[in-house]
Amino acid sequence: MTTYDYEKDGPAIYRQSFATIRAEADLAGLPADVSRVAVRMIHACGMVDLVRDLDYTPDVVARAREALRAGAPIFCDVQMVASGVTRKRLPAGNDVLCTLSDPSVPELAAKLGTTRSAAALELWRDRLEGSVVAVGNAPTALFRLLEMIEEGAPRPAAVIGVPVGFVGAAESKDALAAHPSGLEHIVVRGRRGGSALAAAALNAIASEEE
Numbered sequence: 001m002t003t004y005d006y007e008k009d010g011p012a013i014y015r016q017s018f019a020t021i022r023a024e025a026d027l028a029g030l031p032a033d034v035s036r037v038a039v040r041m042i043h044a045c046g047m048v049d050l051v052r053d054l055d056y057t058p059d060v061v062a063r064a065r066e067a068l069r070a071g072a073p074i075f076c077d078v079q080m081v082a083s084g085v086t087r088k089r090l091p092a093g094n095d096v097l098c099t100l101s102d103p104s105v106p107e108l109a110a111k112l113g114t115t116r117s118a119a120a121l122e123l124w125r126d127r128l129e130g131s132v133v134a135v136g137n138a139p140t141a142l143f144r145l146l147e148m149i150e151e152g153a154p155r156p157a158a159v160i161g162v163p164v165g166f167v168g169a170a171e172s173k174d175a176l177a178a179h180p181s182g183l184e185h186i187v188v189r190g191r192r193g194g195s196a197l198a199a200a201a202l203n204a205i206a207s208e209e210e
């Protein structure tokens with residue numbers, strides 16, 4: 001049997017990863033709190049050039065952290081994002097909610113003529129005010145959130161907007177960044193994104209430790 005020489009110490013793997021990211025990624029222009037979030041996002045996808053596409057409002061990390069400390073719920077577009085949130089990092093035992101699998105959603109989507117991901121946001125309204133929203137997959141969910149806010153829905157405290165893909169992903173993130181409501185946000189411009197990135201950003205925001 002071949003014996004491979006590889007690192008088996010979990011904390012050592014993390015230390016080495018973060019040191020590599022800090023050596024290779026150009027984090028110099030980022031505020032300290034956004035830089036920590038960027039490191040975690042790069043850690044989740046292995047792309048040190050992600051920083052190039054990162055866009056954010058300067059207070060997004062502070063506002064999201066404040067909301068979480070006050071007990072705000074976290075709304076996720078898909079279960080993959082919700083599953084990636086490390087519960088023990090959450091400062092107030094915050095609820096992590098994904099309404100995509102609610103039995104009412106398929107019918108709602110058919111009625112509204114949209115995806116299930118977008119229709120599922122109709123079930124967020126009651127607790128949307130001051131919440132933290134993490135969109136890692138579905139561009140239609142992010143577009144729908146912006147439409148709902150224009151229609152007068154309550155405002156979340158912050159939005160992690162990193163849907164991935166080729167249809168609507170870049171456009172939905174551009175729309176969030178340019179939205180007249182001035183929502184606090186962090187986005188990865190362009191096609192890149194994904195549930196793992198959304199969860200990593202959320203986990204970094206939730207606790208200050210690296």
Ligand SMILES: C/C1=C2N=C(/C=C3N=C(/C(C)=C4\N[C@@](C)([C@@H]5N=C1[C@](C)(CCC(=O)O)[C@H]5CC(=O)O)[C@@](C)(CC(=O)O)[C@@H]4CCC(=O)O)[C@@](C)(CC(=O)O)[C@@H]\3CCC(=O)O)C(C)(C)[C@@H]/2CCC(=O)O
Nearest residue numbers: 078079080115116117137138139140164165166167194195
């Ligand atoms: C168009 C959709 C896209 N999905 C992508 C990538 C991935 N999706 C996975 C999975 C398992 C799920 N995707 C759904 C959200 C499903 N995906 C869509 C929709 C058709 C529309 C969303 C939109 O355009 O905004 C969406 C269904 C819907 O009606 O909303 C999912 C609900 C489908 C399902 O299983 O029923 C499901 C979410 C499961 C959950 O709750 O966690 C993948 C794992 C793909 C796979 O199964 O192979 C993958 C995960 C990517 C990630 O990191 O999250 C895209 C690329 C985002 C794509 C949208 C853009 C495009 O260019 O096509």
